[in-house]
Amino acid sequence: MNTEKKSVIHPVWLRLTHWVNAIAVLLLVTSGWRIYNAAPFFPFTIPSNLTLGGWLGGALQWHFFAMWLLLINGIAYLFINLFSGRLRRQFFPVSPRAFLQDMTAALKGKLSHADPRQYNTVQRVAYLFVILDIVLIVLSGLVLWKSVQFPLLRELMGGYEAARRVHFFSMAALVGFVAVHLVMVALVPRTLLAMLRGR
Secondary structure: OHHHHHHOOOOHHHHHHHHHHHHHHHHHHHHHHHHHHHOOOOOOOOOHHHOOOOOHHHHHHHHHHHHHHHHHHHHHHHHHHHHHOHHHHHHOOOOHHHHHHHHHHHHOOOOOOOOOOOOOHHHHHHHHHHHHHHHHHHHHHHHHHOOOOOHHHHHHOOOHHHHHHHHHHHHHHHHHHHHHHHHHHHHOOHHHHHHHHOO
16 A cells, blocks of 8 residues: 555646646637737737637637636645645755756756656746746736726736736746646656656
8 A cells, every 4th residue: 555655646636637727728828819819919919720719709708717717726736735735845945056956957958857756946946936927827817807806906017008918928938838848748758647647
């Protein structure tokens, strides 16, 4: 029984929240691009074949659905991590020195992945960053969705138009994280098997 427990890399709840999160992010990003195209604030738009919703109304419906999916799933993920003690064990401590050492090793292709149950400092920083980034996406999204109901939050964001940009750049950072994440999975494919099978 003890050997069985030790062989588990990712528990069921972690795998479930990971994949629900992946679906929610995909829906949010692609529908969000369609929403952006309806009123772009940069001199470019996203190619339509990369967007979801077909038109602004359809994109908004997908966006709101995925928003609730991300929010509920994210709260469950954080609460389980917090109350199980996993948040403290897996993501801390984090030190600038350890981060620089691990980042240097990663850039040289020498970062060890011997034990997939333990995160290196680069992974810890990346996952903590993406958690905070998603919080910022949710907060700026609240301003865009219910601007009148959240006047203080709107002012903290610098106004409605500034909140649009915060939302856009937070989304871009999330897309960047996903891109790097996929590259790392391609380089170490057993991490994908562990996230599928848990062992």
